[in-house]
Amino acid sequence: MVLHLDVSKTNEIGVVQCRGRIIFGGEADELKRVVLDLLNQTHRIVLNLLWIEHIDSTGLGTLVRSFISARNRGAEIKFAGLSANVRRAMKTTNVNRLLEVYDSTEEAIKSFHSHEAAAGSGKAAPDGQIRASIA
Numbered sequence: 001m002v003l004h005l006d007v008s009k010t011n012e013i014g015v016v017q018c019r020g021r022i023i024f025g026g027e028a029d030e031l032k033r034v035v036l037d038l039l040n041q042t043h044r045i046v047l048n049l050l051w052i053e054h055i056d057s058t059g060l061g062t063l064v065r066s067f068i069s070a071r072n073r074g075a076e077i078k079f080a081g082l083s084a085n086v087r088r089a090m091k092t093t094n095v096n097r098l099l100e101v102y103d104s105t106e107e108a109i110k111s112f113h114s115h116e117a118a119a120g121s122g123k124a125a126p127d128g129q130i131r132a133s134i135a
Contacts (some may be wrong), residue, residue: 003027005034011107016036019051022059035066035077043075046050046108050081067099078108
């Protein structure tokens with residue numbers, strides 16, 4: 001199965017529903033291209049990985065590079081709805097310690113607003129911490 005990416009926007013937040021696999025080759029390259037395009041349009045992105053059937057080391061590297069590219073641009077990428085395979089790969093490689101992961105797209109979107117509220121109240125929001133445990 002190839003990678004299918006459905007891109008939408010909600011309140012200036014780019015949401016990418018990913019289906020299929022993120023592996024070496026065209027799939028990882030396409031995800032990278034879509035994320036970079038979105039970073040030119042918005043500073044907040046959610047990648048929903050619930051329907052990812054397989055991810056390899058290149059796919060994990062693409063997620064990490066996307067996260068770092070966003071940070072370097074003053075943007076944020078959050079990850080939502082991990083499939084069992086993605087969850088296992090992230091935990092095995094400790095990538096789950098780097099990325100912000102939420103149980104659902106809705107929770108990830110709400111977290112952007114909670115950061116804004118914390119910033120408005122003078123309280124710094126935690127940066128780079130996991131929002132949901134990876135079991």
